[in-house]
Amino acid sequence: QMQLQESDSGLVKPSQTLSLTCAVSGGSISSGPYSWTWVRQPPGKGLEWIGYIYHSGTTKYNPSLKSRLTISLDRPGNRFSLELRSVTAADTAVYYCARHNSYLYAMDVWGQGTTVIVSS
């Protein structure tokens, strides 16, 4: 049974870079039919799709974040990462990593989420 676990980013200062990693266990990130996704949820609000990276390395980003965003794979470490630059208070949220299953066209495995607060 595949499991995902986000790293702890905690507090990030405005204008700095938010970096998160999602460790994958119980399977390889290099195998299909999966892509590796980030979703966030501001406090008390709904879910926002951030983007994903295919097992091939191809990425798809939310246009609203694209200019500040990089999602990458670490194949030897069997993990994937999110980097969001020039953060503001609006980036404060719970960040989830998830597995997008291309057979289901849905996210069927999720990490437990990590809270990121942007504050000076």
Next chain:
Amino acid sequence: DIQMTQSPSSLSASVGDRVTITCRASQSISSYLNWYQQKPGKAPNLLIYAASHLQSGVPSRFSGSGSGTDFTLTISSLRPEDFAAYYCQQTSTTPSTFGPGTKVDVK
């Protein structure tokens, strides 16, 4: 981007009630519609994929229907563990987008 709306935004119900939540897309998404349940402090959990397919391990009291722009999630007989928020999501095009959610609480 495709906009997703849900109704109602919240509802109060009792154990045993039949509950129906509606999701509408701003343009046709065929059957690329998923439903998630989220409990406080927890990650979302996939209930229904491709509009009407029950995810493995999800109780059969949950069902989904619809295609094109209009979709429904039905809980046939509400159980205590079903009080939660429910979100629809379209995966027809990127960026994938979620509905604003429907909170189901105790009447």
